Structures are given as C-alpha cells and as structure tokens.
Amino acid sequence: MPDIAEHTGPEVATERLDRVVIRFAGDSGDGMQLTGDRFTDASALFGNDLATLPDFPAEIRAPAGTLAGVSAFQVHISDHDITTPGDAPNVLVAMNPAALRNEVSRLEGGGTLIVNEDAFGERNLTKAGYTANPLDDGSLDGYTLYRVPMSSLTLRAVEELGVKPRDAERSKNLFALGLVSWMYTRPVEETLRWIETKFSQKPQVRDANLAAFKAGHAFGETAELFDHPYAVDPAPRRPGTYTNITGNTALTWGLLAASQCSHLPLFLGSYPITPASDILHELSKHKRFGVRTLQAEDEIAGIGAAIGAAYGGSLGVTTTSGPGMALKAEAMGLAVSLELPLLIVDIQRGGPSTGLPTKTEAADLLTAYYGRHGESPLPIVAAYSPSDCFWAALEAARIAIKYRTPVILLSDGYLANGSEPWLLPAVKDLPDLSTTFATSPNHTTESGEEVFWPYLRDPDTLARAWALPGTPGLMHRIGGLEKEDGSGNISYDAENHARMVHLRAAKIAGIAADIPEVMVSGDVEDAEVLIVGWGSTWGAIDGAVNRVRNQGRRVASTHLTHLNPFPRNLGEVLRRYPKVLVPEMNLGQLSRLLRAEFLVDAGSVTNMRGVPFTAGELEEAILDYLSSPRHGNEGIR
Amino acid sequence: MTELIPVTSRKDWMSDQEVRWCPGCGDYSILAAVQLLMPDLGITREDTVFVSGIGCAARFPYYINTYGLHSIHGRAPAIATGLAMSRPDLHVFVVTGDGDALSIGGNHLIHALRRNINITILMFNNQIYGLTKGQYSPTSELGKVTKSTPFGSLDHPFNPLSLAIGAEASFVARTHDMDRAHMLETFRRAYEHQGASFVEVFQNCNVFNDHAFEGVTAKAVREEMLIPLRHGEPVRFGTDGGKGVVIDAQRGAHIVDVDAVGLDTLLVHDEARTDPSVSFMLSRLARGPYEPTPIGVFRAVDRLEYSAEVSRQIAEAQAPAGPGRLEDLLHSGTTWTVD
Numbered sequence: 001m002p003d004i005a006e007h008t009g010p011e012v013a014t015e016r017l018d019r020v021v022i023r024f025a026g027d028s029g030d031g032m033q034l035t036g037d038r039f040t041d042a043s044a045l046f047g048n049d050l051a052t053l054p055d056f057p058a059e060i061r062a063p064a065g066t067l068a069g070v071s072a073f074q075v076h077i078s079d080h081d082i083t084t085p086g087d088a089p090n091v092l093v094a095m096n097p098a099a100l101r102n103e104v105s106r107l108e109g110g111g112t113l114i115v116n117e118d119a120f121g122e123r124n125l126t127k128a129g130y131t132a133n134p135l136d137d138g139s140l141d142g143y144t145l146y147r148v149p150m151s152s153l154t155l156r157a158v159e160e161l162g163v164k165p166r167d168a169e170r171s172k173n174l175f176a177l178g179l180v181s182w183m184y185t186r187p188v189e190e191t192l193r194w195i196e197t198k199f200s201q202k203p204q205v206r207d208a209n210l211a212a213f214k215a216g217h218a219f220g221e222t223a224e225l226f227d228h229p230y231a232v233d234p235a236p237r238r239p240g241t242y243t244n245i246t247g248n249t250a251l252t253w254g255l256l257a258a259s260q261c262s263h264l265p266l267f268l269g270s271y272p273i274t275p276a277s278d279i280l281h282e283l284s285k286h287k288r289f290g291v292r293t294l295q296a297e298d299e300i301a302g303i304g305a306a307i308g309a310a311y312g313g314s315l316g317v318t319t320t321s322g323p324g325m326a327l328k329a330e331a332m333g334l335a336v337s338l339e340l341p342l343l344i345v346d347i348q349r350g351g352p353s354t355g356l357p358t359k360t361e362a363a364d365l366l367t368a369y370y371g372r373h374g375e376s377p378l379p380i381v382a383a384y385s386p387s388d389c390f391w392a393a394l395e396a397a398r399i400a401i402k403y404r405t406p407v408i409l410l411s412d413g414y415l416a417n418g419s420e421p422w423l424l425p426a427v428k429d430l431p432d433l434s435t436t437f438a439t440s441p442n443h444t445t446e447s448g449e450e451v452f453w454p455y456l457r458d459p460d461t462l463a464r465a466w467a468l469p470g471t472p473g474l475m476h477r478i479g480g481l482e483k484e485d486g487s488g489n490i491s492y493d494a495e496n497h498a499r500m501v502h503l504r505a506a507k508i509a510g511i512a513a514d515i516p517e518v519m520v521s522g523d524v525e526d527a528e529v530l531i532v533g534w535g536s537t538w539g540a541i542d543g544a545v546n547r548v549r550n551q552g553r554r555v556a557s558t559h560l561t562h563l564n565p566f567p568r569n570l571g572e573v574l575r576r577y578p579k580v581l582v583p584e585m586n587l588g589q590l591s592r593l594l595r596a597e598f599l600v601d602a603g604s605v606t607n608m609r610g611v612p613f614t615a616g617e618l619e620e621a622i623l624d625y626l627s628s629p630r631h632g633n634e635g636i637r
Numbered sequence: 638m639t640e641l642i643p644v645t646s647r648k649d650w651m652s653d654q655e656v657r658w659c660p661g662c663g664d665y666s667i668l669a670a671v672q673l674l675m676p677d678l679g680i681t682r683e684d685t686v687f688v689s690g691i692g693c694a695a696r697f698p699y700y701i702n703t704y705g706l707h708s709i710h711g712r713a714p715a716i717a718t719g720l721a722m723s724r725p726d727l728h729v730f731v732v733t734g735d736g737d738a739l740s741i742g743g744n745h746l747i748h749a750l751r752r753n754i755n756i757t758i759l760m761f762n763n764q765i766y767g768l769t770k771g772q773y774s775p776t777s778e779l780g781k782v783t784k785s786t787p788f789g790s791l792d793h794p795f796n797p798l799s800l801a802i803g804a805e806a807s808f809v810a811r812t813h814d815m816d817r818a819h820m821l822e823t824f825r826r827a828y829e830h831q832g833a834s835f836v837e838v839f840q841n842c843n844v845f846n847d848h849a850f851e852g853v854t855a856k857a858v859r860e861e862m863l864i865p866l867r868h869g870e871p872v873r874f875g876t877d878g879g880k881g882v883v884i885d886a887q888r889g890a891h892i893v894d895v896d897a898v899g900l901d902t903l904l905v906h907d908e909a910r911t912d913p914s915v916s917f918m919l920s921r922l923a924r925g926p927y928e929p930t931p932i933g934v935f936r937a938v939d940r941l942e943y944s945a946e947v948s949r950q951i952a953e954a955q956a957p958a959g960p961g962r963l964e965d966l967l968h969s970g971t972t973w974t975v976d
Contacts, residue, residue, distance in 0.1 A: 041971055190971070242975065244970070267719060287951045287955070288960055288961035289960065289961040290960060290961075291951075292947055294718065298744055301712070301715035301744070304712040304715030304718075305715050305716065308715070309720060309724075312719075312727065333709075469685075469704040469720075470724070475705075477704070490654075
C-alpha cells in the first residue's frame with residue numbers, strides 16, 4: 001500500500017474550482033457526521049472558507065438501511081468568502097440505497113454521484129423502497145455516477161491486519177473520506193494524525209481506519225475512474241489565527257468569556273434537550289474556569305437554580321430548546337420581577353411539541369417576546385452565524401449584567417451544529433463587563449436611619465441596586481410579589497403597581513440607546529426592496545441579495561441581532577424603502593412584529609422544512625416579491 | 638483563624654415587616670422558635686438566606702432579618718440548590734408547606750434530598766391549602782371534605798417522612814408547633830447536618846383545618862400519642878415509658894407493652910444507620926396524626942455533600958496548572974494562522 005503522505009505519483013492535471021458543495025450521506029451508524037467533520041477540518045486548515053450543515057435524524061440508531069436512519073453532512077468549501085452551506089450539492093456520496101433515495105433529489109443536475117456499490121444488494125434496496133436497482137435502471141442518467149465497491153475494497157485493505165470482517169466494514173466511511181480527499185486534493189497529514197490520536201487506545205481500529213483512508217485515497221489516484229482531481233484554493237483572509245467552530249461551542253466559549261470579562265463566576269442550570277445539550281457538555285468540561293454546572297431534575301429546576309445562583313452573584317445561565325422555554329416561562333416571570341441578571345439560551349428546533357428535534361427552525365421569536373404571564377418584557381439577542389454565537393453570548397451577558405435583567409439569547413439547530421472558520425479575537429480586546437455590587441446603605445429613612453433599598457434604580461439605566469448575600473448590613477427580602485418602588489417591600493398599592501410595570505418596561509426599552517443602530521448594506525440609497533433578516537438566515541440572505549443585485553435589481557438588506565428592543569433607527573430604515581421583505585424560519589413572526597411596531601407593510605418569506613433557506617430559493621422569493629404589485633409601503637406613508 | 642461572630646438576640650433576627658399570618662396560626666410559634674434559635678447557631682445574619690416558594694409558610698422569609706427570596710410555587714428547593722452550589726459559604730434555609738413541597742414542587746424536593754445539597758428544609762405540614770382558602774392538600778386524609786372535595790377526598794395522602802426517606806435524604810426529622818423546646822432542638826440538628834436536611838413540622842391551620850394534629854400534639858395526650866426518638870435509646874413512650882416499639886420480621890415496627898415483652902426487646906433507635914429501612918418503618922408506624930406518632934430525628938447519616946463535591950472537582954481541575962485562561966481556551970481546537 002502506498003504511503004500517501006510521501007507519495008508523489010505521476011503528475012495529473014488538477015482542475016481549479018472556486019467552490020464546491022459536498023454532501024456525505026449514509027446510515028446513522030456509518031459515521032457520516034465524523035466523515036464530514038474531518039473533511040471540514042482538513043479544508044479549514046488548508047485555508048478554504050467553508051460552511052457546514054449537519055443533517056441527522058432524531059433516532060440514535062434507526063433500523064440499519066432504512067430511510068429513517070439516513071444521516072447526512074453537507075459542507076461548502078470555497079476560495080472566497082461564503083455564508084451558506086450551499087444550495088444543491090455538486091457531489092453526493094451515498095453509502096447505501098436509502099441514502100441515495102433520500103438525498104439524490106438535492107444533487108445538482110449533472111452533479112457527481114459516488115455510491116458504495118457493495119451496499120446495493122437486494123435487501124438494502126428493498127429496505128429503501130426500491131423495486132429495481134437505481135444504479136442499473138437509468139434513473140440516475142442525469143448525474144455523473146461513480147460506482148465504487150467501498151465495502152469490499154475496505155475489507156481487502158484491512159485484510160492483513162486481522163480485523164474481524166464486521167469491524168473492518170465499519171472503516172468504509174474513512175475509505176470514502178480518503179477518496180473524496182483525493183478528489184479535492186485535501187492535505188492528508190492532519191487527518192492521518194487525527195486517526196492515530198483518536199483511536200490510539202484501540203490499535204486495531206486505528207490501523208484499520210488508517211488503511212481504509214489510505215486505500216480510498218489510492219483508489220482515486222489509480223483507478224482511472226476519475227479523470228483528474230480538483231483543487232479549491234485557500235480563500236484570502238484577514239491575517240490572524242483561525243479555528244473552525246460550531247455555534248454551540250462558540251456560544252459556550254462566549255459564556256466563559258462573559259464570566260471572565262465580568263468577573264462573575266459562571267453557573268449553568270440545564271436539563272438535557274436537543275440541540276442545546278452540547279452547551280451543557282462543553283461547559284461541564286471547563287471546571288478550570290470555576291464553572292459550576294448542574295444537570296437539573298427538569299427544565300424548571302434548571303432555570304430555578306440559575307436564578308438562585310444569580311441571586312448569589314453568579315452569572316446565571318440556563319440553556320434549552322423550545323419545549324423547555326415553555327416550562328421555564330413562570331420562572332422567567334420571577335426573574336423579571338427580581339430584576340437579576342440571567343441568560344436564557346434557546347437553541348430553537350422544529351416545533352411545536354417534540355416536533356423535529358434535530359432539525360432547525362426559528363419559530364420561538366414570539367415566545368421569546370411574549371411567552372410569559374403579565375407585562376414582562378425581556379431583551380432578546382439573536383446570533384446570525386456559528387462564530388457569532390460567541391459575540392451574541394457576550395452581548396447578551398453585557399445587557400443582562402448592566403441592566404439587571406434576564407436576557408433571551410436565540411440560536412437554532414443549524415447554527416448550533418454548523419461550523420465555520422473563525423478569526424480568534426485577542427482576549428485583551430474583549431469588552432469589560434464588570435459590574436458593581438452595593439456595599440453600603442443607599443437610602444435614609446424619614447427617621448434618619450441608613451438602610452438598603454434593593455429597588456432604588458440607577459437613573460440612567462434604571463438598573464436596580466444589587467447587594468449580594470454575605471454583605472453585612474444590607475439584608476433584604478425580595479420575591480415575586482409586587483414590590484414597592486424603591487424599598488422593594490411587598491406592595492399591593494394600585495398606583496405603585498402601575499409605576500413598577502412602566503418602570504420595568506422603560507428599563508428594557510431604554511436599552512435601545514445602548515445598542516448599535518442597524519446597518520444597511522447593498523443598494524442603500526435606492527433599493528427597490530429592503531430585506532430584513534434575523535438569526536441564521538443571514539448567510540442565505542447575503543447570498544440571495546448578491547445574486548439578485550447581479551441581475552441588475554436594486555436590493556438592500558439589514559440583519560437584526562437585537563430583537564428587543566429594536567435598534568433605535570429601525571423604523572426610519574424600514575420606511576426608507578418602497579418594499580420590505582422578511583425571510584424567516586417560521587410563519588412570519590418578525591414581519592408581524594415589524595408591522596405592529598412600525599406600521600410598515602413587511603412581507604414574509606417562510607420556510608418550515610427543517611433545513612435552512614438556500615440562497616436560490618430566497619433569490620426567487622425576492623424576485624417574485626419585486627414583481628408583485630400588491631405589496632409596498634407607498635400606501636401607508 | 639476563628640471569625641468573630643457578633644452576639645445577637647432574637648430581636649436582631651426579626652425584620653421590620655408586619656407579620657401577616659392569621660391570628661392563632663401555628664406559623665407564629667415556628668417563626669418564634671427559629672428567631673430564638675438563630676442567635677445560638679454561631680452564624681451571621683448576612684451569611685444566612687431563607688428561600689421559599691408560595692403558600693402561607695412561604696411568607697416566612699419576609700419576617701426574618703436575613704437575606705431572603707420569596708420565589709414561585711414549589712421551586713424553592715431548586716433555587717436554593719443553585720444558591721447553595723454557587724455560594725457554599727452561605728447558610729441556606731428553605732421554608733415550605735405540604736402543598737408547595739409535596740405537590741407542585743415534589744420533583745424538586747426529592748432531587749434536592751437525593752443530591753444532598755447543603756440546605757435546611759423546614760416543611761410546615763398543615764394538611765390543607767391555606768393561602769388558596771381551603772382545598773385538600775397532598776397530605777390531607779382520605780375522605781376529607783374541603784371546598785374542592787365536597788364529597789370527600791379520593792386522594793391517598795403522602796407520608797412526608799416516608800417520601801423523604803425514600804428519596805434517600807440524609808437527615809429526616811419531625812417536630813410540631815406546640816413544643817418550642819423540641820422545635821429548637823430539631824431545627825438545630827437540621828442546621829448542623831452537612832447535606833440536605835428535611836424537617837416536617839406539624840403546624841396547625843386554625844382557619845381551614847383546625848385541630849388537625851390535636852389528637853397527638855395536645856398537651857393532655859402528648860405523653861401517650863407522641864413517640865420521642867432519641868439516638869441510642871430504646872424507643873418507648875407513654876406513662877412511665879410503659880409502651881415501646883419493636884421490630885419483628887412478621888409485623889415490622891409495632892407498638893407493644895414494655896412489661897409484656899421486656900425492655901431488651903425494644904428497638905434501640907439508631908439515626909446513623911446507613912440502611913434506611915428501619916427509619917422507614919418508623920415513618921410508617923402511624924397512619925395519621927391520630928395514632929401514636931414518632932417525633933424527633935429519624936435519620937441522620939453522613940453522605941457526600943453536593944456543593945462541597947462540586948468545589949472539590951473545581952479545585953482538582955485547577956490544581957495542576959491554576960485557573961483556566963481564555964487565551965488557551967480559544968486556541969484549544971485545531972488552529973491555523975494566516976499571515
């Protein structure tokens with residue numbers, strides 16, 4: 001077997017591509033997520049820009065070979081800046097008939113289709129619902145089909161290692177990785193090193209995986225099945241150190257950074273729920289940062305413990321997804337009343353109820369806005385890309401600490417699991433989030449007594465005074481009952497309640513003065529339509545706007561990271577353009593808010609399919625909207 | 638170094654808030670007992686926090702001059718868990734009632750107990766919902782006629798101590814609002830215990846469920862109806878200690894005449910016994926507060942305390958190379974540099 005790390009081989013012409021979208025698909029047990037991750041890491045290290053879309057079923061291991069068990073990973077690599085995991089894949093690797101059947105309709109016309117021919121036996125074909133073998137019946141004629149006997153070639157490659165055939169067959173995903181790595185001239189050293197480290201405790205598995213990877217690579221080079229490999233050059237980038245990061249990891253690191261920048265110990269109360277659990281896992285590792293994580297008995301206890309920790313002076317955080325938001329709602333109301341810093345992180349997924357737990361959606365915006373009892377406004381911050389989850393967490397913490405308020409931080413399944421290269425910030429450039437606690441009485445009573453009033457407010461921020469248990473002389477009692485303005489004592493006085501409701505609302509509304517104005521890009525001066533986005537639609541909107549503008553239409557776009565309060569210039573910006581269109585992974589929740597708040601005719605493009613918008617479908621939607629006479633701001637200006 | 642704790646009196650532990658329980662409520666005597674006890678515990682007011690949920694008992698924090706958090710229904714053990722975990726330097730008390738702790742908050746209670754977080758839970762059991770004006774509670778007796786059960790309750794009641802012991806609580810005790818000295822001693826033991834301690838306090842609601850415990854707590858019947866549990870001593874009660882508790886394989890724990898069986902056959906109470914089955918049997922001895930009822934400390938065992946263990950893991954993680962550095966974290970994955 002040639003050692004590819006040293007192998008130079010005959011010079012083969014390499015074709016340059018500016019970008020390529022590859023989708024790996026197979027059975028849940030086939031290791032497709034790992035294969036995709038490795039390809040992604042190799043590409044990141046090589047210097048490509050990239051975006052990924054893991055797409056897996058809710059079942060841990062659905063019956064092998066069935067449509068329900070298909071797990072896929074899409075990666076888009078390029079020699080220039082990109083913002084989405086790509087529309088239609090250019091290449092589909094299908095490890096079995098079910099993967100083919102599930103995924104082939106996504107592949108671009110004439111696209112490259114690589115199948116594990118060995119898996120196309122009668123049993124697997126039947127399980128996937130094929131009555132005839134699609135490899136033979138001409139149904140795939142519209143694609144460039146490569147039939148590769150991956151299982152048997154893998155078996156042969158590992159034969160001499162004495163691995164049991166069943167175990168050996170498991171290495172076929174690394175054969176596929178090796179083959180695709182050759183096709184796209186990925187550097188292999190890092191992947192080889194990764195295999196050696198990852199499986200160092202299991203030498204036989206390690207050796208089998210190494211052999212399979214090398215065999216796949218060598219097969220591409222020697223089989224003469226493929227004309228030539230392709231190259232995707234590194235993308236020009238700003239100087240600095242990069243890492244490839246998923247949204248959930250970035251969010252976790254953002255929380256750790258917020259803790260360091262605020263000098264508040266971090267406390268996470270959380271209950272396992274897809275797709276938020278990885279934040280609990282990642283934070284639990286970082287005890288060196290003094291983090292305390294509690295896997296609570298339920299969602300309510302998760303936020304309850306975080307409130308308790310916040311009361312004691314920690315940066316309290318709870319993480320969840322949609323169903324957990326519903327369970328935490330009552331406690332959020334308490335946190336609004338207590339006016340304590342708290343982060344409520346919602347990694348949105350398809351709902352309602354259990355819905356599509358592993359698929360993405362962004363339909364909790366109105367829940368974040370209104371999903372509590374009483375008048376209980378909360379600031380809402382939404383991340384727009386995997387790496388932005390880091391900054392969004394810092395920003396949410398900044399607002400929470402400065403204004404003594406719970407903040408809802410929205411991410412979603414796509415951002416959580418998707419990844420992109422991230423230019424690492426310098427720690428010294430991170431914001432200072434430090435705060436001050438009350439240490440002495442802040443009020444003199446009529447009788448001249450010096451006392452501490454927990455609900456005396458900073459005149460600028462309206463944030464209340466925060467005295468930690470353990471501070472002598474400042475003992476006080478607070479709770480969910482309405483409090484007297486200032487003293488914080490229980491008050492059932494009608495006028496006082498009205499004043500407190502208005503004060504709490506004014507505090508949140510006032511944050512608008514402390515967040516950036518929205519930036520408009522594209523045809524700022526004379527756009528025919530303004531596209532308004534929030535959350536993970538950013539990449540697809542960016543791609544679609546560029547495409548539409550390339551066709552000569554004038555389009556502007558803006559993306560909201562602060563959803564409550566809205567940036568102070570948003571109304572003016574919305575009214576500046578003849579039309580406004582809001583693409584959302586829900587049935588029009590932001591467009592409804594914009595209509596209610598600003599009286600603009602904000603149109604809506606929606607997607608409830610559990611996968612992100614593609615730039616192509618948004619391009620079409622924008623063009624449709626532009627050609628429709630029905631909509632526009634003219635009528636109401 | 639010994640920290641100097643300023644000497645305080647009961648008055649120092651009283652807040653400036655007007656106490657708003659119904660006149661004659663058992664909560665007053667419990668509040669008085671706690672306020673009397675606090676100066677003797679050797680702790681400061683500022684390092685003490687009372688956390689409560691919702692219900693009559695939950696107003697307790699307003700009346701005691703420490704830090705206090707009056708939260709939402711049933712959630713006090715969860716909130717106290719977060720506080721005690723993140724601030725092991727504080728003394729965290731939870732005051733709750735039978736509805737708050739055993740109905741809406743049942744889940745948080747059992748998990749706080751099994752987790753053995755260092756909090757002291759005082760559960761005032763009055764076998765009724767008081768604040769919502771008289772519905773039956775999870776400890777109300779079968780057949781109880783209330784506003785929501787005009788034909789009698791069909792709900793089998795919880796035995797709070799059986800529940801706590803079943804949840805593997807490391808400290809379980811019972812006392813009642815008619816005996817200040819017993820409350821003081823029981824609360825002190827609960828406070829001193831490292832871990833989650835659970836105390837059921839028989840508490841009379843004179844408005845909605847008056848006389849609920851009179852059959853066992855009234856001065857005139859106490860001697861015959863309350864069975865004091867004392868560590869290391871035979872379990873006996875009644876005039877001249879004429880009655881006692883024995884355990885045998887057929888009948889479990891049951892009451893006998895001491896003269897008939899002899900002192901040596903009585904159960905000798907061992908609160909530190911790791912196996913909870915004997916204390917569980919004792920918790921089942923009375924089917925309700927109309928049969929001879931054990932009071933005192935049922936169970937007090939050493940078990941790893943949660944927040945201390947959390948602190949230990951952090952200390953161990955930091956021991957080799959100090960606290961984490963953000964710079965290292967950001968570079969902990971695969972990185973590459975563009976010039």
